[in-house]
Amino acid sequence: MSETTTGGAARPSASSSASDALPGAAHEVRLVVNGEVHTLAVDPRATLLDTLRDRLGLTGAKKGCAHGSCGACTILVDGRRAVSCLMLAAACDGREITTIEGLATNGALHPVQQAFVDQDAFQCGYCTPGQIMSVAGLLAEGRARDDAAVRDELSGNICRCGAYPNILAAVRQVSGIEPTPAEIGADARLRDAAGGA
Amino acid sequence: MQPFAYHKVRDAETAIAHGARDPQTIFLAGGTDLVQLLEDGISRPQGVVDISALPFDAIATTIDGLRIGALAKLADVADHAEIRARYPAIAAALGETASPMVRNMATMGGNLLQRTRCLYFRDGVSPCNKRAPGSGCSARLGHDAQAALFGASEACVATHPSDLAVALLALDAEVLVVGPSGERSIPLDRLHRLPGETPWIESDLEPGEVITAIFVPREAAGRAQAYAKLRHRASFEWPLVSAAVSLALVEGTIEDARIALGAVAHKPWRAETAERLLIGRRIDDALAREAGEAATDGARPIAENAAKIPLMARIVTRALQDCARQQAGDPS
Numbered sequence: 001m002s003e004t005t006t007g008g009a010a011r012p013s014a015s016s017s018a019s020d021a022l023p024g025a026a027h028e029v030r031l032v033v034n035g036e037v038h039t040l041a042v043d044p045r046a047t048l049l050d051t052l053r054d055r056l057g058l059t060g061a062k063k064g065c066a067h068g069s070c071g072a073c074t075i076l077v078d079g080r081r082a083v084s085c086l087m088l089a090a091a092c093d094g095r096e097i098t099t100i101e102g103l104a105t106n107g108a109l110h111p112v113q114q115a116f117v118d119q120d121a122f123q124c125g126y127c128t129p130g131q132i133m134s135v136a137g138l139l140a141e142g143r144a145r146d147d148a149a150v151r152d153e154l155s156g157n158i159c160r161c162g163a164y165p166n167i168l169a170a171v172r173q174v175s176g177i178e179p180t181p182a183e184i185g186a187d188a189r190l191r192d193a194a195g196g197a
Numbered sequence: 198m199q200p201f202a203y204h205k206v207r208d209a210e211t212a213i214a215h216g217a218r219d220p221q222t223i224f225l226a227g228g229t230d231l232v233q234l235l236e237d238g239i240s241r242p243q244g245v246v247d248i249s250a251l252p253f254d255a256i257a258t259t260i261d262g263l264r265i266g267a268l269a270k271l272a273d274v275a276d277h278a279e280i281r282a283r284y285p286a287i288a289a290a291l292g293e294t295a296s297p298m299v300r301n302m303a304t305m306g307g308n309l310l311q312r313t314r315c316l317y318f319r320d321g322v323s324p325c326n327k328r329a330p331g332s333g334c335s336a337r338l339g340h341d342a343q344a345a346l347f348g349a350s351e352a353c354v355a356t357h358p359s360d361l362a363v364a365l366l367a368l369d370a371e372v373l374v375v376g377p378s379g380e381r382s383i384p385l386d387r388l389h390r391l392p393g394e395t396p397w398i399e400s401d402l403e404p405g406e407v408i409t410a411i412f413v414p415r416e417a418a419g420r421a422q423a424y425a426k427l428r429h430r431a432s433f434e435w436p437l438v439s440a441a442v443s444l445a446l447v448e449g450t451i452e453d454a455r456i457a458l459g460a461v462a463h464k465p466w467r468a469e470t471a472e473r474l475l476i477g478r479r480i481d482d483a484l485a486r487e488a489g490e491a492a493t494d495g496a497r498p499i500a501e502n503a504a505k506i507p508l509m510a511r512i513v514t515r516a517l518q519d520c521a522r523q524q525a526g527d528p529s
Contacts, residue, residue, distance in 0.1 A: 023243050024200030044203035044245065047232065067233050068299055069433075080272075080301045086232045087302070090203045091225060091247050138297065155432035156296025 027090040034102025049084035060100035071157030074130035081137035100129035115170035123161035144175040216405030227303040262415040267306030267408040283418035290364035306408035313355035346496040347462040353396030363459035367441035368417035376406030389464030423519035442516040468492035489514030
């Protein structure tokens with residue numbers, strides 16, 4: 001684990017419980033991101049998403065709606081899925097964060113990443129880091145029971161290209177969920193309607 | 198976003214002191230609603246006090262009921278084995294709340310105190326007495342089916358969007374708080390206010406008061422209960438209308454009934470006419486339909502929300518039918 005310190009424009013407040021902190025005073029946090037420790041002075045207004053992207057250069061998590069509605073910023077916080085646009089970085093002191101950049105190990109794609117490649121589970125790719133983190137999270141949370149459960153569990157991740165059938169196929173590949181005959185038929189109809197093979 | 202001071206507190210006393218000193222102080226827990234309000238400039242506090250590290254996240258069975266810590270995450274409560282088995286209306290309401298990510302982040306107390314989804318409140322610019330007192334109410338003549346059917350005022354027609362609060366009202370829950378004057382318990386029905394002339398005052402909480410837990414009486418565990426919700430899409434959406442029902446049944450006869458309606462008032466709303474109609478009768482499909490109709494008693498539609506009235510009747514009927522199936526031993 002390496003340790004880095006990134007200074008902010010403003011000086012950090014001396015104490016995290018200082019009752020005399022002024023509006024706008026920077027706040028010091030220690031984040032463990034993809035196994036690497038970062039100590040940062042953050043503006044209290046900074047979201048975790050903006051901090052990951054602008055301060056740590058981790059631009060995998062995307063900013064879509066900034067209101068928790070689209071899921072493009074999905075990451076894992078202490079192993080569970082979260083939308084990083086609705087988290088203040090100041091409130092994340094000590095949290096263990098995994099972003100899409102931390103999913104591969106030793107250059108080998110995570111099984112969920114590989115499944116997205118194998119199943120062609122994206123078009124423009126903007127939502128893809130969030131989709132992959134959400135799938136990795138729902139698998140870790142043990143929620144991939146069947147297609148219906150997976151659809152519901154991924155309802156917070158919007159894909160405007162409409163790659164949902166292939167995203168579901170990617171989840172099946174990693175989870176071993178067997179689609180029912182009706183679901184296979186529905187997938188085929190969706191692909192036909194989209195003009196795909 | 199306006200600059201604010203961020204304070205992380207480790208004990209309730211410090212949080213209470215912050216809130217008592219500056220009544221505009223806002224408590225941050227899961228942040229899933231507050232960060233949106235900050236981003237949009239709707240909430241402009243000088244100080245944000247992060248209470249997420251307070252020791253209020255335990256879920257425990259006590260001799261007289263169930264105590265759910267205010268900082269318990271929605272996902273953990275929805276997954277809790279005893280809550281699923283004995284207080285299924287709570288698990289059902291939470292299972293249909295927001296998205297999996299939001300359920301991992303949002304807390305029980307924060308869910309109860311989330312602010313309205315009224316489009317005119319959220320847009321940050323329209324006249325809105327809740328956001329900018331005295332500016333008027335755009336929703337009263339607005340294009341939005343969300344508007345209240347019960348208990349609205351000239352000043353405000355906003356509705357409370359929580360699923361959880363509706364289930365808790367049907368189970369006769371209480372909210373436990375601690376504040377400058379010590380501890381007290383607030384019946385769920387009195388936590389939220391009607392808008393009246395002061396729609397910006399939304400709860401009965403005093404400055405500095407912090408919700409510590411939600412208490413659900415043991416008696417609720419023995420009741421047939423259900424939560425049913427209608428929304429514009431199959432998942433990740435606030436209710437258009439919702440209903441929670443709990444019935445005390447003795448050999449098939451209803452001895453007591455509580456029916457709560459969601460997304461139709463500034464607070465979760467008791468359907469008392471329908472409750473009275475059920476007492477002493479046997480639950481079946483015909484009675485469920487009759488009570489569904491009765492649940493609309495007193496509804497006052499405005500502008501574009503009249504379509505919610507028949508939907509409300511149907512959703513109450515559906516919740517009662519779920520209870521009837523439980524009574525018959527058919528879990529489907």
